[in-house]
Amino acid sequence: xxxxxxxxxxxxxxxxxxxxxxxxxxxxxxxxxxxxxxxxxxxxxxxxxxxxxxxxxxxxxxxxxxxxxxxxxxxxxxxxxxxxxxxxxxxxxxxxxxxxxxxxxxxxxxxxxxxxxxxxxxxxxxxxxxxxxxxxxxxxxxxxxxxxxxxxxxxxxxxxxxxxxxxxxxxxxxxxxxxxxxxxxxxxxxxxxxxxxxxxxxxxxxxxxxxxxxxxxxxxxxxxxxxxxxxxxxxxxxxxxxxxxxxxxxxxxxxxxxxxxxxxxxxxxxxxxxxxxxxxxxxxxxxxxxxxxxxxxxxxxxxxxxxxxxxxxxxxxxxxxxxxxxxxxxxxxxxxxxxxxxxxxxxxxxxxxxxxxxxxxxxxxxxxxxxxxxxxxxxxxxxxxxxxxxxxxxxxxxxxxxxxxxxxxxxxxxxxxxxxxxxxxxxxxxxxxxxxxxxxxxxxxxxxxxxxxxxxxxxxxxxxxxxxxxxxxxxxxxxxxxxxxxxxx
Numbered sequence: 001x002x003x004x005x006x007x008x009x010x011x012x013x014x015x016x017x018x019x020x021x022x023x024x025x026x027x028x029x030x031x032x033x034x035x036x037x038x039x040x041x042x043x044x045x046x047x048x049x050x051x052x053x054x055x056x057x058x059x060x061x062x063x064x065x066x067x068x069x070x071x072x073x074x075x076x077x078x079x080x081x082x083x084x085x086x087x088x089x090x091x092x093x094x095x096x097x098x099x100x101x102x103x104x105x106x107x108x109x110x111x112x113x114x115x116x117x118x119x120x121x122x123x124x125x126x127x128x129x130x131x132x133x134x135x136x137x138x139x140x141x142x143x144x145x146x147x148x149x150x151x152x153x154x155x156x157x158x159x160x161x162x163x164x165x166x167x168x169x170x171x172x173x174x175x176x177x178x179x180x181x182x183x184x185x186x187x188x189x190x191x192x193x194x195x196x197x198x199x200x201x202x203x204x205x206x207x208x209x210x211x212x213x214x215x216x217x218x219x220x221x222x223x224x225x226x227x228x229x230x231x232x233x234x235x236x237x238x239x240x241x242x243x244x245x246x247x248x249x250x251x252x253x254x255x256x257x258x259x260x261x262x263x264x265x266x267x268x269x270x271x272x273x274x275x276x277x278x279x280x281x282x283x284x285x286x287x288x289x290x291x292x293x294x295x296x297x298x299x300x301x302x303x304x305x306x307x308x309x310x311x312x313x314x315x316x317x318x319x320x321x322x323x324x325x326x327x328x329x330x331x332x333x334x335x336x337x338x339x340x341x342x343x344x345x346x347x348x349x350x351x352x353x354x355x356x357x358x359x360x361x362x363x364x365x366x367x368x369x370x371x372x373x374x375x376x377x378x379x380x381x382x383x384x385x386x387x388x389x390x391x392x393x394x395x396x397x398x399x400x401x402x403x404x405x406x407x408x409x410x411x412x413x414x415x416x417x418x419x420x421x422x423x424x425x426x427x428x429x430x431x432x433x434x435x436x437x438x439x440x441x442x443x444x445x446x447x448x449x450x451x452x453x454x455x456x457x458x459x460x461x462x463x464x465x466x467x468x469x470x471x472x473x474x475x476x477x478x479x480x481x482x483x484x485x486x487x488x489x
Contacts (some may be wrong), residue, residue: 035315038488039447041480042328049326049469051319051462053255055295059265059310060142061235062206062298068228070200071095075220080232082214092232093199104198107191107373114187118180125173132166140162191301209236212308235308241301243275245314246285246292255280261297263312268305275299277316319462325475326467330483331444332460336453337485360409364417368428374420381416444475445482453482 073095078093142159145151213233216222222229243263247255261275279296286292299313300305361378364370370378414433421429442460443451458473475481 010105036488038483038486039453040484040486041447042331042483044078044325044327044475044479044481046323046325046477047467049197049319049321049462049464049467050317051254051464053247053251053316053318055245055251055314055316057243057295057297057314059210059306059308060242060244061209061238062240062242063092063207063236064212065209065234065236067203067206067232067234068230069090069095069196069203069222070228071100072222072224073099073201075216075218075222078214078216078218080205080214080242082184082211085209086211087208087235088205090205091202092205092211095205097362100194100198100201101454103194106192107187111184111191114180114184114328118177118184121173121176121180123176127172128166128169128173129393132170134165135166136158136229156214169394203231205232205234208233208238210235210238212237214335215342223242233309233352234402237406238304238308239302241302241306241308242278243297243299243312245295245312245315245316247295247296247316249282249284249291249293251318252280252293252295254488255295255316256318259440261299261314262316263297263299263314265306265312267307267308267310272307273299273306273312303440321469324461325470325477327458327475328465328470328483329466332442332468333483334482334484335446337444351480360413364432367432368417368421368425374417377416377420378413381412387459441473446480447482456481473478 033340075093076096077094079094080086080090080407086092139156139159139162142151142156146153146156191421211232212235214231215229216231230435255277257277258278259277261277263273263275264271265273275297277295278298281294284291284293297316361375364378365375368374394467410433414429417425417429424467440460441457443455443457445455448454456474458475459471460468461471463469
């Protein structure tokens with residue numbers, strides 16, 4: 001064999017040997033043997049977690065008013081078109097006024113007739129008063145003559161009768177005057193209604209805004225019956241808009257007023273708009289056995305690029321954590337075959353209650369911005385309660401004991417901080433408490449010294465599509481946790 005051929009074979013052999021060696025190392029990394037299970041791992045890192053709720057909804061103006069007609073008639077003029085900026089009281093359209101002008105003239109004539117009838121009744125009243133006065137004078141005269149026996153008694157009685165009749169006539173005249181006054185009031189009301197109808201022949205803008213819809217043309221006949229026909233639709237102040245997003249019942253619990261929102265519309269696919277949740281409506285909508293709730297989102301629209309009716313693809317930021325310990329979601333889904341994990345895993349971490357308390361204090365300092373006096377008070381309360389804490393440490397405790405210790409620690413911190421917190425810190429503390437209540441204990445697995453999965457218990461917080469927050473437990477930054485097991489043959 002020539003020297004050149006030997007050199008060629010040696011050149012081929014070296015890469016083969018290297019590749020075989022690297023493959024052997026890879027098969028042995030985290031695996032149980034050359035043939036068997038190989039565990040893929042991922043490091044515990046720090047970073048940002050955003051819990052997002054995806055949905056969609058139409059873009060609306062903050063206030064949209066439908067302008068209709070209370071009257072029927074032919075449209076004589078239309079003074080506003082699409083996109084017209086209008087102000088309150090501006091005439092948008094005019095109906096035929098002839099019929100309503102005639103009604104006003106008739107009502108005015110009826111009122112004049114009622115005024116004349118009142119004058120007639122008042123004159124009748126004056127006449128009745130004069131008759132009564134004459135009758136009373138005659139009664140006095142006849143009474144004197146009857147007492148002196150100069151006139152017969154019958155004449156005196158006739159005078160009394162005439163006086164009583166005159167009084168009755170005054171009562172009748174008084175009633176007729178009251179009736180005439182009531183008729184005048186009625187005629188005035190009819191006149192006011194006729195004038196109001198005449199005024200309504202001019203369709204006016206009720207608010208300041210932009211006409212976004214017009215459904216009437218000159219010469220068209222408007223028929224107002226049980227429901228006023230819509231002629232115009234006006235959107236008020238398009239510099240601000242709202243989105244009526246439909247959120248599934250499974251996600252609505254995470255949405256609250258004040259959540260930040262980002263959304264896109266098809267008209268501007270490369271531009272992201274920002275908004276904020278202003279209302280979560282309690283009324284549910286059920287369609288095909290799917291229950292959703294309406295979430296109102298408000299956003300600025302200073303450049304008027306967002307039009308009413310556009311469909312927005314919405315991402316609601318229900319929660320956000322920056323610089324937190326996090327693990328891949330795949331690690332939470334991994335389970336060893338037959339749960340044959342090493343039971344020692346739950347006891348490998350020797351960190352006790354003291355370290356846990358320190359981590360709680362550091363977290364409170366960051367989230368509540370504790371003052372030096374508040375931090376000192378918590379530490380003194382911890383030292384005072386140290387005698388009640390078991391000395392064996394958290395590693396030797398069972399699950400119920402650890403939960404009881406956590407609850408005791410939280411109750412102690414709440415009792416200590418309540419009288420010391422400012423008004424700004426109280427909502428932050430309630431948010432911290434809510435986060436603690438929503439946390440859950442979950443197992444994850446690391447590769448142990450015998451290359452078998454060992455279980456570690458962690459307290460998980462919020463999650464996004466890729467990561468889950470680690471609030472506490474038996475993991476540190478940089479630890480490698482198992483995300484998947486592959487079988488190598």
